Amino acid sequence: MPKFFDHLLGSLDKAVEKTARGSARNVGRRSFLSKAGMAMVGAAAATPILPFDRRASAAGAADADECSYWRHCALDGNLCSASGGSLTSCPPGSSASAVSWVGTCTNPEDGKDYLVSYNDCCGKPTVSSATFCYTSEGERPGYRMGLYNDINWCMANTDKGYHCTVSVVVGLAE
Amino acid sequence: MPKFFDHLLGSLDKAVEKTARGSARNVGRRSFLSKAGMAMVGAAAATPILPFDRRASAAGAADADECSYWRHCALDGNLCSASGGSLTSCPPGSSASAVSWVGTCTNPEDGKDYLVSYNDCCGKPTVSSATFCYTSEGERPGYRMGLYNDINWCMANTDKGYHCTVSVVVGLAE
Amino acid sequence: MKATYAVTLASAVAAGPALAQDSAADFVPETLTIEETISEGPNVFVMDQAWAGPSKVNVLGAEDFAMKGNMGPGTTAQMVLSADGSTLYTTSVYMERYTYGPVTAVMHEWDVQTLSVRREFEISNRLAHVESQNALLALTADEGYLLAQNATPATSITVVDLGAGAELAEIPTPGCWGAFPAVEGMKFTTICGDGTLASYSFAADGSFGDPAKSEKIFDVDEDALFTNGVRIGSELVFVSFNGNLYFVDDSGEAPVLTGTAALTEGVLGNWAPSGSELIAYNAPTNTAFVLMHSGAYDGSHKDAATEIWSVDMETRTVTGRSPAHHENGLAVTQTEEPVLYGATEEGNVVRYDVAMGDEVSLSMAEEFETAAGFVTLLKLDR
């Protein structure tokens, strides 16, 4: 399973993939997605109040703007929620990164582990006042690229300037 | 006399000068220069210990790196002496601005007023640790361009990035 | 060690919503979206100007100081807002190697609602690399033309034809600085180093005539004018280093000084104005606000304010003195009850409530910390 992302990453870059001489990456996309219950931009999903959102909703958005908020457990970057966006939305006029790194964070509300997609928002400078977070739970160096948070994840976008980072809960870890 | 610099400035930009329709600027370059006793880059001048340098020399370079040092009386910028250059020299690899603004500063050592040419050094980023000074004795807005310190004086250079500023004593004020 | 996985938008979108049915019954994954527009309500546009790399125009909610997002022009950016607040124009420069190499000057037209670039095009790279100021980028009264300050260091004004989306003319303004558009027509007035003000007119075909110069209005050595004045009807009002207001009628061919008013006369403490956008004017109450500091000396004209003085522009007298918070720039709403905003030298934005009356008093309502920012200019849309 951990090798899954290599497959994804490789396929993003056909020129490299072509000469990659097939290192063993044999876990398909589908099995991962079904496990994670993933849906992304463009997928119509009704989301209003989610279990893992309850505390944030109850307390207002306040603690979601702090680096100690549970879903920010592996976030190296400026919070989009303090940059004109929200926990899960990029600020107006920016673009969402086409690729992302993923953290596994424990929601203290239900004790469950969730997969969090950390997407960078791109094509603008940072907001001077934005909260900068630097947490690294489960983070790994670039040899496990999908867990790596020291790199600019706007790298695969047309506009590559780093703006801010969102924390999108995309799955149950198990 | 104050209009002198307008003449200089105008001549820097032929396209504009041509259509400038000669507003009254009738003080020649020569009279100004002779009064100021000016010499610049390329002029061979023996300089080792000048009257206005005595205190700085005696005390080492120490107070020359502070914004309160007398010749920095109208300096808005980073000190080149804290950027790899000196009071009168640009750091290695940078270029000296082709144009400059001028201050008139009183040397407490001899009580005399000196003309100080504030040249920007260009083509590099600022040095992170450089001392930033923001003094404005005798400073005027852009309608008296040669006294104006809110503008990037690298503007007439090929490489226009602002690096730092020197304070070169180029004349006696009177 | 927890199991973790990588995600790409492309792949997930390809997989589609059908997969959601495979997930645990009680879990609905969140979706990543992009805010289409900024939230409603009046705004403060905060220029965080950079001298290398991108400048930032951060947009704050005017009431709650909520951060709504930003726009990112280039180095030494200038900005001006359309009267309806829907469009922000910026001019800035781009260097091919950031600190060296060929320079491109760019006009950006930003859609404020979406904080996105509506269009951009190159303009003359004589554009001045200078601290952002109200007087250095302006719109003509009909908003058909943009007036951008050049300096090489010879000064001129680039006229940008916004309808045509191209530069129309470069008007030499030797020895003069800033452009204050006339109340109507294709005309602007500028401040000149010989103590005069000069009005320049241009035509839609890019032609322009000789400047119409005023008599000598001020003494550059003895009582220099700050560049950034305000308009009150048919007059421009400038503040001088010594604390005098100069009223200049620019409605005729040449500007005419109609009067002056001393703010500091008879006031103890050696007070003087200071800052960049150091005066702001609220029309409904006919009140101006001016940044002031005490213990003035030659060179203190850029010092941060220690007080903000309120001036009744009918009587031209000071009607209030309130503590300041190190501002070097001001902006005020055009609402019946003025709301005043200050930009501090620490890079913060401060909001003041204004209590009108025989005596005007300001009280700081909120402060927004912009951290590492260098705030050079504020714009308001109300």
Next chain:
Amino acid sequence: MKATYAVTLASAVAAGPALAQDSAADFVPETLTIEETISEGPNVFVMDQAWAGPSKVNVLGAEDFAMKGNMGPGTTAQMVLSADGSTLYTTSVYMERYTYGPVTAVMHEWDVQTLSVRREFEISNRLAHVESQNALLALTADEGYLLAQNATPATSITVVDLGAGAELAEIPTPGCWGAFPAVEGMKFTTICGDGTLASYSFAADGSFGDPAKSEKIFDVDEDALFTNGVRIGSELVFVSFNGNLYFVDDSGEAPVLTGTAALTEGVLGNWAPSGSELIAYNAPTNTAFVLMHSGAYDGSHKDAATEIWSVDMETRTVTGRSPAHHENGLAVTQTEEPVLYGATEEGNVVRYDVAMGDEVSLSMAEEFETAAGFVTLLKLDR
């Protein structure tokens, strides 16, 4: 008000030195010059990496921390220094509109003595936009080739032929990260996400073969390796999250694990390594220095150091523990008496004197405050 004047170099030079004779007898005007070279002595190269606009490589005197000047590459710069200290190579990216638009990746070759660009040329814009690290830009042993890390996020290494002044090859290194040049030849080793290390060789014509993979060396989930290791002779030494040293011989076709050593075994306080360039090695004393913090938890592997541990690499035992100053990066000289430099998370550079002996102890000798800087990497020329 004093009389003041404007000066232009052009005009003054044109006027020439003859004019000096007209000046007051006792006044000799100063001349504006440009320093031709930096002052002599060893240096510390301090990368102040920017994620927008120019990065800065500030050059400090190694003894006195005197600021000697800087070099200005682009965004997310990497750097590597030639063995003789005379040439600094950087790779970085330039965006046409600073935060958006087409990207150009550029290799700069800087002459250290004059802090000027000797040459620059474009390289593949797959170049990784990532925090600067020793492992991400390297020179082959003969300094004929530069190895630059790419990420799109698919990983590969761009080989730059410095003799030809052009890119030679792009070698795919899927799932692997970093490039450690072999002691000789055109070969490098990289760390892979499956727990192996892989060696890649290439030829002068740009051809390259299959990677030679090691057996599984480490467990990415249980004891991941930090990317930035050090070389000791024929071996590469890496530090793991749990505080183990991994010794890998890269002199054969495929890398081979030759041993491990536990630094924290039996030590109270739950100590663990942390930082980026968290290990530095001084060959004359055969001593390594490692950044450590106590109270380790999942995710603390980038925390700033609270202690620096000295490790005798002969016995592979800890021989000293000294207070740290929030470093996340280290570099040490190759002098007989090691001098240690740390980059702190506050953006400062710290110098330590090292007292060798049965117990090694460090004492902070000096701290250089780089103010707003974000120091990601140090390089030394001795």
